[in-house]
Amino acid sequence: MKMLIKQSKIIDPTSSFNGRTADILIVNGIIQSIGKNLSPKGVKTIDGKGLHVSPGWVDLFADFADPGYEYRETLASGSAAAAAGGFTDICIVPNTKPAIDQKSIVEYIRAKAAPLPVSIHPLGAVTKNTEGKELAEIYDMRQSGAIAFTDGKNAIQSSDIMVKALQYIKPFNGVLIQLPDNKDIQPHGLMNEGITSTRLGLQAKPAIAEELLITRDLKLAAYAGSRLHLTGVTTAASLKLIKEARQKKTNVTVSITPAHLFFTEEDLQTYDTNLKLNPPLRTADDRKALQKGIVDGTIDCIASHHIPYNKDHKMVEFEYAKNGMIGLQTVYAVGNTVLPEVPQERWVELLSINPRKILGLPVPSIEEGATASLTVFNPSQKWELTTDAIRSQSSNSAFTGRPLTGKPWGIVHNNQTNLSI
Template structure:
C-alpha cells in the first residue's frame, strides 16, 4: 500500500528536512521518497491545509485497564484514543487485575496489542501486586519487554524498597517512575489543602505530601546513581528540588500533566468530579511555576495521566468519585494554548520521552520506517463529547476551546486518521 502525504511541514529536529515543506511517499510502512513534489499514484493521499508531520509522539503514563478493568478501557479502545491524540507509543500502567508484576503479564499486554497501530509498552510493577512490600521480578519483565518500572497509581512509600528498585534497575539501565505523594500526610484529602478546600468544606492534601517524597527520592537516586522519573509534578517547590538535583548531577527527569497547566483548585468550586485527580490541582502560583518550568526545560516531557473511569465512578458525590480523567485525545489541543512554540512542544512529546526511557527515536528520512504524527498546529476547535474515542468519557475539557488538531498517525504500516 502506498500513502502520499502532500505538502507537509516537517517538524523533527534530527531530520535533514526539519522546517521544510515536502511531499512524503510511504510504501509498505517505510518512507520511500521525500521531495518537493511527488506525482506518483498512491492508494491513499493525505492533503490538508496547514499539514505538519513529526515523528510519532509518545505518552509515558496511561491506564488502559486490560486485563481486569475492561469496563473502563481496553487495549483496543485505549489505542484508538491514543491514535486520535497523535500518539504512536504509550507506556501503560501496571494497575490492572492481575497487576503487571511478572513476565507473563508483560507478554500478555505486548502480544494482545501486537496488531494495533499504537505501540503499547507495559510499565512493570516494582513490587508484587503494586503493594509496595516486596520487589517483583523486574529483570524478567525487562527481558520480556517492560519499558520502565513503577507501581503506577500507588506511590512507593518505603524508602528501602525505592532504593532497592533503583539499584536493581541499574543492571539493565532501567528507569523507576514515581507519582510523588507521601500517603501518610493528608491521607483522606480530596483536593489541594488551602483557602479553596476550606471554602468548599473538603478535606485537603497538603502540598508537602508531594514535596517531602520528592526530596527523599532525589537523595535515594543520588545515592544509588540510578535513573528516576517523577510524573504528575504539581508544586513549585518540587520543581526547585528537581532543578537543583539535575544541576548537581542526579539522573532525574520529570513530567507534568496538561490539566495541572490548565486548571487550578479555584476551578473546583462547582465540585466537578472530573477535576478530582491525584496529585490534586494546585494554586495559580504553582500552575505558573509549572508553565515556566516547561518553557525553561526543567520539565522533560508531558504525560497525559489518562485515567478512564466509568459513569458510576464520576457521577456521584465528590467524596466518593474516583480520581482521574481521560487525557490522550485532548493533550495536544490543551498544550497549544500555552504558546510554547510548535518545535518545543513536539520535542516534549516525541524526542524527550524516548530519551528518558532509552527507546529508539524514529527518523524522517528516505528508507526509514514510517512512524509519523500528522497535525495542524493552529486549528482552533471546541472539544465535543462525540469526538471521544476512549471507552470512558470523564473529561473536563468537553466544551473547551483547544488549539492544535491531530489529523492522524502512520505507524506499523497502518494509517489511522481522525474524521475531519
C-alpha cells in the first residue's frame, strides 16, 4: 500500500510535527516521509481542505455481538463501522453467547479479528456468563489477550464480587470497567425519573441508582487500591462524587457517551426507541454538567456504547424495546457539534491519548519510520449520517439525518485503509 495524505494538520502531542500542516507519505504501513509538497509517483493521494491527522482513536465500550448474535453485528461489520468512525482500536464487551469469560473465547475473537482493518480487543468478563455470581478465569483471559475486565452491559451488583475482582486484577495493574446501575432500584425503569417520565406515563429509574453504585465502587476501589473505570456516567452528582474521590487519590477514570452529551430526557417525548438507553437520558442540567466535564478535564474519554439491535428489537412499543443504539460512526461528530469551542487537541486526547493510557496501549507517534496507525478527519465538514452510509449490520441510530459538523474520513491501520480520494 502506497498513500500520500496531502496538507493535513498533525495533532499528536508525542510528535515533533505536532501542530504542523504537512504531507504524509505511507508505504507498506510505514510512515516513510513527512514534509511539504511531497510528490512521489504511483501513489494513492488523499487531498481535502481542512484535513487533520492524529494517532488512531480507541473506543472502550462497544458490543459486536459475535459470537452468538451475529444477526445484530459481526466482527467484520462492527470493524467496518469503527473504521468509518475513525477508530483503529475497539474494545468489545463480553455480553456474547457464549460470553467472553474464558481464554478460548478470547483467543477465538483475536484470531477471527486478526485480518480486519481495526484492532479488536476483547474485554474479559469479570464473572461467569456475566451473571455476577462467580468470578471468571480472569488471569487466564489476561494471558490470552483480554485487555481489561467488565461484565459489560450487566453492572456488577455484588460488593463481594466487585472487591475480589478489584483485588485480583491489582497484581498485573489491570483495570475494571463498570457501567454504574444499581438494579435493586426500579430495575424495570424505562427512562429517567422526573416530571417528563410522569408526563409520558413511563416507568422511571431515578438517578440515585447510578449514584449509589458509583459511591460503593469508589469506596471499594480505594479499599482495594486498584484501578476502576466508570463508563456511561450521566449525572452531575456522579461527576461530583468522582471529583471528590480523585482528591482522595482514588485511582478512577471516567467516560461518557455521545448520546448523553447531545440528548436529554425531553427528547423522549416522541417515544423514539433508539433513545431508550441504559443508563437513561437525564436532565438538561446533567447534560450541561457532562459538557462542562469535557471542557474542564473531569472526563477522561468518550466511549461509543455502540449497541446494535435489529428492527425486531426496536420497532416495537417503547416498553418492549431493547436498550441501546449504534454510535461508532458519529462519536466524534456529535462531540464536535455540541461543543464547537473545544480545541481539536482535546478531542484527540479524549479519543486517542487517554483511552490508550487507561488500557496500557502504546500511543502510535506520527514520525518518519513509525508504523502508521492514523485517524484522518475534517473538523469543519458538515454532513449527515444517512441510512445507506451506515456500516453496522444494524441501523438503530437516533443521529440519522441530523446535521453534524466534523467528519471522520477513515483510518490507516494494520497496513490497510478505508480512505478514499
